[in-house]
Each structure stands twice: as C-alpha cells, then as structure tokens.
Amino acid sequence: MSDLTLYSMPSSGNSYKVRLLLALLGRDYCHVPCETQSAELKQAKAEGHLPLGKLPALHLGNGTILSESNAILWYLAAGSDWVPNDPLTQAQMLGWMFFEQNRHEPVVAVRASLNTYPHLKDEATPRVMAELLETGHALLQLMEDHMQGRAWFAGASASLADIALYAYTHTAGDRGGFEMARFPALNAWCARMAALPGYVGLWDHA
The missing domain is CATH 1.20.1050.10 (Glutathione S-transferase Yfyf (Class Pi); Chain A, domain 2)
Structure with missing residues (x-):
C-alpha cells in the first residue's frame, strides 16, 4: 500500500510529468484520474482534494497535499540523480x-x-x-x-x-x-x- 496518492488529469502534460517521474523513480502510488469536465474532477474539488483547485495534486501519507507540477517534481526527486548536486x-x-x-x-x-x-x-x-x-x-x-x-x-x-x-x-x-x-x-x-x-x-x- 503506497503512502502517495496522485490526483491527475490523464490528458494533461502537467499531470503526466509527475506520473513520468514516479515511474522513472520506481515509486508506487495510487492514481486518481480526474479528466477535464469529469464527475471525478468535480468530486475531487468538492471534497477538498485539490486545495488550489487544479491538477495535479499529490497527497502524502501524513495528510499534506502538494500542488503545482514542478514543485511536486522537486519534492519527489530530492536526493535522487534527477537533481544535480552542482x-x-x-x-x-x-x-x-x-x-x-x-x-x-x-x-x-x-x-x-x-x-x-x-x-x-x-x-x-x-x-x-x-x-x-x-x-x-x-x-x-x-x-x-x-x-x-x-x-x-x-x-x-x-x-x-x-x-x-x-x-x-x-x-x-x-x-x-x-x-x-x-x-x-x-x-x-x-x-x-x-x-x-x-x-x-x-x-x-x-
């Protein structure tokens, strides 16, 4: 059971970049697809899963929710080869x-x-x-x-x-x-x- 849950839009590049990094890192996660104009997207907003009202949103095991795709990339890649040391x-x-x-x-x-x-x-x-x-x-x-x-x-x-x-x-x-x-x-x-x-x-x- 993963401690990461990703709300993402399947057709969106901003959402895809997070899914791509997770795959390249070999990280397990739960994916909640919320395509544009879908009932799932409306539900995710109504239930507070998207605090900035947009996708992607990464839910951590401690209840923290990260928004903005590149900020999520930075968090996930910390300490990995995807961030240069220099x-x-x-x-x-x-x-x-x-x-x-x-x-x-x-x-x-x-x-x-x-x-x-x-x-x-x-x-x-x-x-x-x-x-x-x-x-x-x-x-x-x-x-x-x-x-x-x-x-x-x-x-x-x-x-x-x-x-x-x-x-x-x-x-x-x-x-x-x-x-x-x-x-x-x-x-x-x-x-x-x-x-x-x-x-x-x-x-x-x-």
Missing part, C-alpha cells in the same frame, strides 16, 4: 523549469488544449491559433538551439528540466499542430527520454 547545474535546471511554466506551457500546451478539447472550441479562433503557432515555433527554436551538441537540458545527465519540458514538447506536433520536423535536436532528445528505463507514455498511467 549548484550551477541545479540553477540551470531550475531556469528551464521556470521557462517551461512561464513561457513554454502557456503557448505550446495552450495551443494543444485549444486544438484538442471540444469545450474550448470557441476560444480557438484563427487569430489566436496563428499567434500561438508562431510564438510556439520561436520557443521551440530556442530549445533546439540550446540542444545543439547536448544530450540533456542541464548538465551531463537527465534532470527534472528534461521531464518538465518533455511533457508538452513530445506531443507538440500531434496535439498542437507544431511543425516538429524543424527541430531535429529536440526530436532526438525526445527519443532519448522515451528510451529511459522505467519510462511510461502519456496514457500509460497506473
């Missing part, structure tokens, strides 16, 4: 994690959401979608340029930066309509991520 490399990792939430997710993930969820159809105007596509390609190019001659985003091995950025990048073509053929270094990096021992895909949740 302060400079650690800061670089955190920089990419901040980039992911502040710049990458609001564009790449949002376009995928507008392109995927029927209840958001009215927001997916041609102008909005075109602007998100242009901005998203520019952000992906920043990542592509950084990955020239590199295997991972921060340091010599995979870190939380890679998990955070992978969640929405690896589906940016299929779900967001971004032209991923432009970014061979990112595609190679995605392949390296998918080859990691313990890897699970977006839909391979417990």
Whole structure:
C-alpha cells in the first residue's frame, strides 16, 4: 500500500510529468484520474482534494497535499540523480523549469488544449491559433538551439528540466499542430527520454 496518492488529469502534460517521474523513480502510488469536465474532477474539488483547485495534486501519507507540477517534481526527486548536486547545474535546471511554466506551457500546451478539447472550441479562433503557432515555433527554436551538441537540458545527465519540458514538447506536433520536423535536436532528445528505463507514455498511467 503506497503512502502517495496522485490526483491527475490523464490528458494533461502537467499531470503526466509527475506520473513520468514516479515511474522513472520506481515509486508506487495510487492514481486518481480526474479528466477535464469529469464527475471525478468535480468530486475531487468538492471534497477538498485539490486545495488550489487544479491538477495535479499529490497527497502524502501524513495528510499534506502538494500542488503545482514542478514543485511536486522537486519534492519527489530530492536526493535522487534527477537533481544535480552542482549548484550551477541545479540553477540551470531550475531556469528551464521556470521557462517551461512561464513561457513554454502557456503557448505550446495552450495551443494543444485549444486544438484538442471540444469545450474550448470557441476560444480557438484563427487569430489566436496563428499567434500561438508562431510564438510556439520561436520557443521551440530556442530549445533546439540550446540542444545543439547536448544530450540533456542541464548538465551531463537527465534532470527534472528534461521531464518538465518533455511533457508538452513530445506531443507538440500531434496535439498542437507544431511543425516538429524543424527541430531535429529536440526530436532526438525526445527519443532519448522515451528510451529511459522505467519510462511510461502519456496514457500509460497506473
């Protein structure tokens, strides 16, 4: 019986990144799927399981509830190889994690959401979608340029930066309509991520 319970949205990259890290760490947990607009999501909110009103939320055995995907990653990875020991490399990792939430997710993930969820159809105007596509390609190019001659985003091995950025990048073509053929270094990096021992895909949740 695990002391971890994860409330997560199966189709969400923010939720997926937590499930991915748990799998890569080999950690057991109880998964409570709460898809967008589902009865399960409404129930989880009503019962106070999502104190910030959003997913994912990680419930610890002592009753503490952690919110915000990258904060959950930081907590789970403490003391593991997923957090570099070197302060400079650690800061670089955190920089990419901040980039992911502040710049990458609001564009790449949002376009995928507008392109995927029927209840958001009215927001997916041609102008909005075109602007998100242009901005998203520019952000992906920043990542592509950084990955020239590199295997991972921060340091010599995979870190939380890679998990955070992978969640929405690896589906940016299929779900967001971004032209991923432009970014061979990112595609190679995605392949390296998918080859990691313990890897699970977006839909391979417990």
